Amino acid sequence: MIAKVQSYALSGLEGVCVTVEADVSKGLPAYEMVGLPDAAVKESKERVRSAIKNSALEFPAHKITVNLAPAYVKKEGSSFDLPVAISLLIAYGELEADVQGYIFLGELALSGDLRPVSGVLPSIISARDRGFVKFIVPKDNEKEAGYIEGVSVFAAKNLKEVIDHLSGLKPMQPVPAASFAAATAARETSHDLSFVKGQAIAKRALEVAVAGGHNVLFVGPPGSGKTMLARSLPTVLPDMSFDEALEITKIHSVAGTLGEEGIVTVRPFRSPHHTATTVSLCGGGNKSVHPGEISLAHGGVLFLDELPEYKRSSLESLRQPLEDGVITISRAGGTVTYPASFMLCASMNPCPCGHYGSRKRRCTCTPNDIRKYRAKISGPLLDRIDIQVEVDGVEYDDLVSEAREETSAAVKKRADSARAIQRERFLNSNIKTNAEMGEKETREYCRLSKECEDVLREAFEQLHLSARARSRILKVARTIADLELCEEILPEHLYEAISYRTYGAQLSATE
Numbered sequence: 001m002i003a004k005v006q007s008y009a010l011s012g013l014e015g016v017c018v019t020v021e022a023d024v025s026k027g028l029p030a031y032e033m034v035g036l037p038d039a040a041v042k043e044s045k046e047r048v049r050s051a052i053k054n055s056a057l058e059f060p061a062h063k064i065t066v067n068l069a070p071a072y073v074k075k076e077g078s079s080f081d082l083p084v085a086i087s088l089l090i091a092y093g094e095l096e097a098d099v100q101g102y103i104f105l106g107e108l109a110l111s112g113d114l115r116p117v118s119g120v121l122p123s124i125i126s127a128r129d130r131g132f133v134k135f136i137v138p139k140d141n142e143k144e145a146g147y148i149e150g151v152s153v154f155a156a157k158n159l160k161e162v163i164d165h166l167s168g169l170k171p172m173q174p175v176p177a178a179s180f181a182a183a184t185a186a187r188e189t190s191h192d193l194s195f196v197k198g199q200a201i202a203k204r205a206l207e208v209a210v211a212g213g214h215n216v217l218f219v220g221p222p223g224s225g226k227t228m229l230a231r232s233l234p235t236v237l238p239d240m241s242f243d244e245a246l247e248i249t250k251i252h253s254v255a256g257t258l259g260e261e262g263i264v265t266v267r268p269f270r271s272p273h274h275t276a277t278t279v280s281l282c283g284g285g286n287k288s289v290h291p292g293e294i295s296l297a298h299g300g301v302l303f304l305d306e307l308p309e310y311k312r313s314s315l316e317s318l319r320q321p322l323e324d325g326v327i328t329i330s331r332a333g334g335t336v337t338y339p340a341s342f343m344l345c346a347s348m349n350p351c352p353c354g355h356y357g358s359r360k361r362r363c364t365c366t367p368n369d370i371r372k373y374r375a376k377i378s379g380p381l382l383d384r385i386d387i388q389v390e391v392d393g394v395e396y397d398d399l400v401s402e403a404r405e406e407t408s409a410a411v412k413k414r415a416d417s418a419r420a421i422q423r424e425r426f427l428n429s430n431i432k433t434n435a436e437m438g439e440k441e442t443r444e445y446c447r448l449s450k451e452c453e454d455v456l457r458e459a460f461e462q463l464h465l466s467a468r469a470r471s472r473i474l475k476v477a478r479t480i481a482d483l484e485l486c487e488e489i490l491p492e493h494l495y496e497a498i499s500y501r502t503y504g505a506q507l508s509a510t511e
Contacts, residue, residue: 003090006103006132007083008123009075012289012336013250015126019069020080020104022087027063035068037075038288044078047108048085055112055159060092074334076288079117082106082136085159086166097166103127104162106138112159116140118256121249124148136162143262144253146178147246180242184265191231194405198398199225205389205500207411210236211418212479213433214472215322215344215384217307219503220391221354221361226347230303233345234269235408238419240299248299251338255291268300268342274309282317283329289336292329294321297342307348308376315381318344322384325436344385348377360393379466386435386472388503418482434479439471446474452494459498473497 005020031045052059066084068075083104089095105123107115120141127135128151135153137145142155152174156162164170193203202218206229209216218226240248248264258264272281272293279285283292294302304310321327325341350356351370356363365373382388422433425445431437437445448456460470477489477497484493 001091001093003087005083005087005090005099007080007105008103008127009073010119010123010126010254011073011334012338013122013254015123015130016070016073017127017130018073018075018080018083020083020087021067021069022084022091023065023067024060024088024091025063025065029061029063031064031066033066033068035066035071035075036073037068037080038077040078041068041075041080044081044084044108047078047081047110048088050110051081051108051112051159052085052089054110055163057089057094057163058092060088060094062092064088077117077119078107078115079105079119079123081108082114082159082162086162089163095163095167097163097168099166101132101134102166103132103135105135105141106156108159114138114140114156114158114162119254120144121148121246121253124151124153125246125250136165141262142175143178143260144249144258145262146175147180147242147249147263149177178262180245180263180265183261183263184239189235189266191228191408192235193229193232193408193411196225196228196232197401197405198394199229199391202226202229202389202391203406203411205387206233206236207415208476208479208483208496208500209343209345209387210411211415211483212386212422212475213343213435214386214476214479215435216346216387216389217382217385217503218345218347218389218391219350220347221349221358221393224391224393226391227305230271230301230305230345230347231269232408233301233303233343234267236412236415237267237300237343238412238416240264240267244299247339251291251295251298255296257296268297269303270294270297270300270342271303271305274304274306276310276314278311278314278317281314282321282327283336283338284331289329289331289334291338292327294318294327294340294342295338298339300342302342302344304344304346307346308373312376312378316378319381319384346385349373350390357390358392383466383468383472386476387500389500390503414483417485418479421482421485434475434482437475437478442471442474446478446489448474448489448494452489452491455491455494456498459494459501463498463501465501469501473501476500 002023007018008015009018049059107117116138120137121144133151139155139157145153154172155175165172245264252258270293281293321340326337327340328337351365352373353364355361477493480493480496481489
């Protein structure tokens with residue numbers, strides 16, 4: 001007898017329906033699995049065998065053939081354990097049940113318990129979009145499944161519960177709908193801009209960066225507050241909508257990095273160490289293609305501390321995602337495109353000793369040392385960082401001052417107002433922020449008066465700016481104008497935007 005059960009495989013964030021076919025026929029006992037399974041799928045034979053026996057059921061002592069169709073799609077991971085077990089039991093006659101319309105996902109322990117698997121949320125969303133509405137998943141995956149509307153998800157602890165449900169002996173109740181509002185209300189943060197003393201210029205630059213979705217670089221000596229500023233960024237970013245949270249959660253579900261809530265409730269803040277490889281940043285792997293740090297930072301912040309210490313090849317790999325908002329990874333295991341629309345925040349010292357240009361301590365580096373250190377960052381990459389700010393150490397009086405610094409909530413309120421203007425401006429397009437504008441939008445929304453054009457021309461010639469740098473200055477100036485609730489870009493907006501490019505011009509000159 002042949003039995004068919006439906007499951008799902010993932011290619012990137014997109015699901016592919018997989019039909020698990022089991023045939024139990026007379027002959028010498030044998031167990032064959034076909035359909036392009038990887039090692040983890042092939043090993044399911046022993047897990048399934050033990051799980052069935054330890055669930056007080058009979059495992060067929062016959063010739064068994066399991067096919068995973070379509071055969072051209074590579075099957076990876078342990079999520080096929082449950083559908084394989086169900087198909088075998090039906091084919092052998094140990095289970096009589098109508099599984100039409102069900103999708104099964106789950107890894108089996110030898111005892112028959114169901115263990116959680118990664119990628120449940122994107123699998124259910126993809127299956128729902130193709131008409132499936134009933135799902136059986138492990139108990140530990142029920143939280144992420146509860147946020148998906150329009151489906152009935154049944155979360156089981158073990159194989160016996162699944163069998164009792166399908167046979168009607170003891171039906172399970174669907175997972176109750178989870179509240180995204182309740183999950184976001186419970187979040188807490190230990191970072192706030194009010195904890196950063198002084199650094200008014202850096203805080204203003206951070207506000208502009210958030211308001212327009214611009215990338216930002218902080219340059220200054222050790223202990224000047226660069227990292228604190230960066231870690232405060234998520235507290236100023238706009239709140240996530242439910243759709244944004246689902247999109248971000250899909251990536252983290254595939255990567256297996258979801259927390260206990262089952263959904264991402266705050267914008268991601270990823271801070272990989274400077275020894276991170278290109279693969280860990282971009283994603284990939286020897287066989288399957290997994291999301292990297294830049295995809296895990298999608299919708300949030302990618303913070304690169306000590307920027308020149310990263311491998312140059314790793315930094316150069318950021319250039320395409322910074323422009324396109326996606327990354328396409330090609331490996332032996334296939335080609336996958338992951339979203340990678342993030343805000344880049346980087347920090348660095350001005351020189352190897354960290355005190356070049358500081359008012360407080362004397363630099364001990366030679367000009368050649370400084371030149372080599374700064375040359376680690378290429379001009380094309382620096383061109384893609386809209387805002388570059390030099391910060392210095394904080395005065396002692398500022399540190400001990402009782403004066404209250406402006407909170408993240410106050411800055412966020414202004415940034416949200418500027419973002420609201422941009423949403424209205426780009427209402428009928430896929431653009432969300434000024435930083436995402438193309439050449440067409442820049443020409444339309446960043447028109448300059450004769451006075452402003454003269455200001456920008458002088459800066460272009462004196463600072464030896466590139467065409468890309470000019471475009472970035474216009475976008476930043478547009479954001480500053482939005483913060484000031486101005487319809488037109490004024491000279492003072494341009495002057496401020498240009499001031500955020502002076503360090504890049506100095507850095508390029510040293511290469």
